[in-house]
Amino acid sequence: MKYRQGTTGRVFVARVDHGEDLLAELKNLADHEKIEAGILYVIGAVKEAALVVGPAECTKPPVPVWRKIDDCREMLGVGTMFRDNGEPVFHLHSSLGKGDTVLTGCIRDDSEVYLVCEVIIVEITGTGAIKTFDAASGFKMLDF
Template sequence: MRYTQGKTGRVFVARVEHGDDLLAELNQLVEKEQISAGVFFVIGALKEAALVAGPEECTRPPVPVWREFSDCRELIGTGTLFPGDGGEPVFHLHGVTGKGDLTLMGCLRGESEVYLVAEVIILEITDSGAVKEFDPASGLKMLNFLPV
C-alpha cells in the first residue's frame, strides 16, 4: 500500500436539479470553485444513467460490463476527485441505484440525468499530492502520489 496525508479544505453542499446531468454539474462546480481534490457523497435519484458494473473477467486491462437504465431510480453514491495528467478533474463515482426489487451497483460514467433532486456534499482535500495518472497495465487513470 502507498498513501499520503492531506488536509480538509472547504466543504460544499449542492443541490443538483431535476433534469440536470449529475456529472456535468459536478464538473462545473469543481471548475468554478477550483477544487482540485476531494471526496463527495451523493443522495437522490436519477432518471437515466450508464454504469460500469464490473469487468467481464478478472483481466488487466478489464473489459467493462455496461448497464444502463431509464426508469427513474433512487441513488446513493460516493466518489473521489483528483487532478489528472493534464490537471483536469478526474471523477470516480460509485453508486447504488434501485427501484422496487431492482438494484444496480457500479461506476457512473457518461450522462446521468437527475430525477427530482440529487444532494451532494464535497469535502475538499488539500496538500496531499494525490493525482490520477494513466496506468498502462489497467488501462485506467489510477491514484498516484507526487511529492508535496
C-alpha cells in the first residue's frame, strides 16, 4: 500500500443540465478551478452512458466488458479525480437503474445528462497524488 495524508480544500456544488456531457463538464470545472485532486458525489440521471461493468475474466491486464445505455436511467455515483500530466482523470463508479434493471460500473464515455445531475466535489490538497499509466494493469493508477 502507498498513501499520503492531505487535507480537504474547497467544496464545489454543481448542476450539470439536460443534454450536457457529464464527464466533459466535470473536466471543464476541474480545469477552470484548478482542482488537483478530489472526491466526487453524483446524483441524477443520464440519457446515454458507456461504462465498464467488469473484466471478462480475472486477468491482468483485464479485458473490459463494456455496456452502453441509451434509455434514460437514474444515476448514483461516487468517484475520484486526480491529474495525469496536467489533465484531470476521473474514476467514477455509478449505478444506473431503470425499473428492475440496474447496471453498476465505471463510466468512461458518452455521459449525456437526462434532466439534471447534481455534483459535489470535495477538493483534496497536499498529497501529491497523481494518475500514471501502469503497464501491468493496462490503465492509469493512483501514484505519488
